Amino acid sequence: MAPFGEGLNTSGEVLREVAAISEDCGVESVWTVEHVVVANQYEQLYPYSADGRMPGSAADTPMPDPLETIAFMAGASRTLKFGTAMVVAPLHSPVVLAKRAATIDRHSGGRLMLGLGIGWQKEEYAAVGVPFRDRGRRLEDCVGAMRALWASAPATFHGTHTDFDDLNSLPRPVSCAVPIVLGGNSEPVVNRAGRIADGWFPYTITPDDFADMADKLRSAAHAAGRAPDAVEMTAWPGSCDPERELDVDWVRRYVNAGATRLIFSPNVVELRGARGIVALRDQIHRYRSQVLEHL
Numbered sequence: 001m002a003p004f005g006e007g008l009n010t011s012g013e014v015l016r017e018v019a020a021i022s023e024d025c026g027v028e029s030v031w032t033v034e035h036v037v038v039a040n041q042y043e044q045l046y047p048y049s050a051d052g053r054m055p056g057s058a059a060d061t062p063m064p065d066p067l068e069t070i071a072f073m074a075g076a077s078r079t080l081k082f083g084t085a086m087v088v089a090p091l092h093s094p095v096v097l098a099k100r101a102a103t104i105d106r107h108s109g110g111r112l113m114l115g116l117g118i119g120w121q122k123e124e125y126a127a128v129g130v131p132f133r134d135r136g137r138r139l140e141d142c143v144g145a146m147r148a149l150w151a152s153a154p155a156t157f158h159g160t161h162t163d164f165d166d167l168n169s170l171p172r173p174v175s176c177a178v179p180i181v182l183g184g185n186s187e188p189v190v191n192r193a194g195r196i197a198d199g200w201f202p203y204t205i206t207p208d209d210f211a212d213m214a215d216k217l218r219s220a221a222h223a224a225g226r227a228p229d230a231v232e233m234t235a236w237p238g239s240c241d242p243e244r245e246l247d248v249d250w251v252r253r254y255v256n257a258g259a260t261r262l263i264f265s266p267n268v269v270e271l272r273g274a275r276g277i278v279a280l281r282d283q284i285h286r287y288r289s290q291v292l293e294h295l
């Protein structure tokens with residue numbers, strides 16, 4: 001189910017209901033979003049619109065902390081998986097982020113997928129006190145440092161922006177690793193995902209571009225000595241064209257290109273209606289009957 005939390009009241013009661021309904025309906029995973037802050041006035045660098053601006057009003061859009069939200073929902077479920085789409089990795093200390101992710105993974109029995117991106121908002125970086133430059137390298141350091149801390153104790157890592165020797169970070173994840181999913185549509189992102197990621201999750205990408213980038217992803221994985229299918233591909237067809245979210249032929253094009261996980265977005269207007277969050281059950285069944293059963 002699509003990145004959750006934008007534009008909806010996410011009280012504890014609502015989150016418990018979302019977890020229960022999703023799990024009962026057989027949903028594989030629920031995804032959360034991150035922006036630490038959103039500036040009222042920002043340089044127009046948003047990569048998913050022609051004018052470089054975010055859709056809607058940022059001031060009116062709640063974005064709870066993604067990992068705190070997942071921790072709450074994981075405690076209200078047994079089998080439901082959770083992912084972040086995406087934590088802006090350079091805004092976080094890799095050592096602290098490794099501990100937070102490992103704790104959620106351990107408490108949930110290994111149900112976390114850690115989606116990471118580099119963001120786009122210079123003002124957000126400035127507010128946190130992190131340089132905007134060299135974001136890609138900072139993300140790669142973050143991945144390497146976290147994996148080192150998850151895999152062994154004591155752990156050592158020497159990167160460009162993160163450097164440590166003989167550190168113990170316990171508890172470690174259930175499998176001594178948390179799946180890393182990289183977000184983004186650009187060639188540098190796809191090449192990076194092919195080299196180091198466990199998953200790739202683009203946003204607002206057409207099926208033709210998804211297929212083209214999927215080929216590049218497989219080539220990058222092969223060039224890095226990995227199996228071409230080493231990186232799991234997630235597609236959210238409705239993020240490109242919300243009007244075609246239930247269009248089977250449209251969705252099938254992403255699946256044919258290699259997507260093994262499909263994301264759909266709950267209709268927030270319906271969830272705010274008289275039936276409230278219980279309308280989510282109808283939306284999940286509708287997606288299953290109108291789309292998934294015909295693929």
